[in-house]
Amino acid sequence: QARLEQSGGGSVQTGGSLKLSCRTYGLVFSSCGMGWFRQVPGKEREYVSTITPDGITTYADSVKGRFSISQHHGLNTLYLQMNNLKSEDTGAYYCATDMPNEVGICTGGRFDGLWGQGTQVTVSS
Numbered sequence: 079q080a081r082l083e084q085s086g087g088g089s090v091q092t093g094g095s096l097k098l099s100c101r102t103y104g105l106v107f108s109s110c111g112m113g114w115f116r117q118v119p120g121k122e123r124e125y126v127s128t129i130t131p132d133g134i135t136t137y138a139d140s141v142k143g144r145f146s147i148s149q150h151h152g153l154n155t156l157y158l159q160m161n162n163l164k165s166e167d168t169g170a171y172y173c174a175t176d177m178p179n180e181v182g183i184c185t186g187g188r189f190d191g192l193w194g195q196g197t198q199v200t201v202s203s
Contacts, residue, residue, distance in 0.1 A: 079103075079104055080102070080103065080104035080105050080177075080178050080182055080192060081102075081103050081104060081192075082100050082101070082102055082103075082173050082174070082175065082192060082193065082194035082195075083100070083101045083102075083103070083194065083195070084098065084099065084100050084101075084171075084172075084173055084194040084195055084196065084197045085098070085099045085100075085101070085197070086098040086099050086197060087171060087197035087198055087199050088198075088199070088200070089200040089201075089202065090163055090199075090200070090201055090202075091201070091202060091203065092163065092164060092165060092201055092202070092203045093162055093163065094163050094201070095159070095160060095161045095162075095163065096160050096163065096199060097157060097158065097159050097160065098114070098157065098158040098160070098171055098173070098197060098199075099155055099156070099157055100112070100114075100155060100156040100157070100158075100173030100194050101153070101154065101155045102154045102155065102156070102175070103154070104178070104182050105154065105175065105178050105182045105184065106178070106181070106182045106183045106184070107149075107151055107154040108131055108151055109131055109178075109182075109183045109184045109185075110131060110175045110176050110178065110184035111128060111129065111130045111131055111175065111176060111184065111187065111188075111189050112128065112129055112149065112156045112173060112174065112175045112189060113125065113126070113127060113128035113129070113147075113173070113174050113175070113189035113190065114126040114127045114128075114147060114156075114158045114171060114172070114173055114174075115171070115172045115173075115174060115190070116167075116169040116170060116171045116172070116199075117169055117170050117172070117196075118168065118169040118170075123172070124138070125138055126138055126141055126145065126158070126171070127141065127145055127147040127158065128147070128189045129147045129148070129149055129156070131184075133149070135147050140166070141160075141167070144160065144161050144162045144163075145158060145159065145160050145161070146158070146159040146161075147159075156173055158171070158173075160199070163199075163201045164201060165201050165202065165203060166201075167199060167201050168199060168200050168201050168202075169198075169199060170196045170197070170198050170199075171196065171197050171198075171199055172193050172194055172195075172196045172197075173193070173194040174189055174190045174191070174192060174193045174194065175189065175191065175192050176188045176189065176190075176191045176192070177191030177192050178191075178192070
C-alpha cells in the first residue's frame, strides 16, 4: 500500500535552516509529481512547492529564493530545504503526491492525492 513518511522539522530561530524529508513506499517514484504544503491553525492548507517527475519545480512567492525542493530517485525520497526561515513559515508541513493506481503508478498529474502525516516547523525570534 502506498504511503508517505515524513521526517525532519522542529524548532529554529529566525534566519535558521531546516530540512524536511518525505520517504515514499509503494509508489513508482519516477512516475509521481510531488509537493509540499503547509497549514497554520485556523487557516487553510497552502501550497509551498512542487516538483514533477522530471524535476521541474515551482514555488510559492512567499518561499521563493529561500526554499528548495528536490528528490532522490534512488532513495524514493522528497526533500524540502528551508533557509532563512521566518516566523510566518511556522506551521505543519505536509508532503503529498498523486494518488497512485493499484501498481503504484501515478497517472493523474496531481500533487495532492496522497498525504504524509505532517511535521511541525516552528520559527521563533
